[in-house]
Amino acid sequence: MRHRLFIPAATALLFALAACTQDELTDDNRLPEGEYPVFIRATGLSVEATPQAAPSTRATVDGDWQGVQTVALKMGDAVKEYTVTASTDFKSATLSRENDPHYWTSRDPITVSAWWPFNNADITQMPAVKVAEDQSQLADFQNSDFISAENQTVKF
Structure with a gap:
């Protein structure tokens, strides 16, 4: 009789332990790790972040991305x-990273x-902005070109 109670109790305990093997938090705001990469669509003057299906917005001062091939993105x-x-x-423009992007x-x-x-x-430091006082020459204008969006709070 004693073995009859022990076996079902041990089986129930094993099922209970197996059900608790995931380390996921119960926080409703948490997202699965590595599933939502940060992509940014640069079109407007504001910074908003959304999932990949509806990328966020950011713009250059003159609205022109010509000549810009990469940006530093800090998260x-x-x-x-x-x-x-x-x-x-x-x-x-769309800002993306194929290997090891930032993830939500x-x-x-x-x-x-x-x-x-x-x-x-040193990609980790935003450079000091150096704007030529006289930008009438193309080289001075191009060397004064700088794009930044600093410490922007964005939502998923």
């Missing part, structure tokens, strides 16, 4: 180089910064 303490794919009229980890707002150009020797 938390991590800075990664994102590729810029400009539209045919250069008025909008929850539905909570995040703070991001992005900038171009960046220093290849």
Whole structure:
């Protein structure tokens, strides 16, 4: 009789332990790790982040992405180089990263910064803005070009 109670009790305990093997939190804002990469669509003057299906917006001062091939994108303490794919009229662009992109980890707002150009020797620091006083020469104008969106709070 004693073995008859022990076996069902042990079986029930094993099922209970097996049901608790996932380490997922019960927080409704959490997202599965590595499933929602951060993509940005640069079109307007505001910064908004949304899932990949509806990318966020960001724009250059003159609205032209011509000549911009990459940007530095900072999320938390991590800075990664994102590729810029400009539209045919250069008025909008998609910022993406194929390998090791930033990922959404929850539905909570995040703070991001992005900038171009960046220093290849130290991508983690936004360079000081140096704007030529006289930009009547093309070279001075191009060397004064700088794009940034600093410490923008964005929503999923």
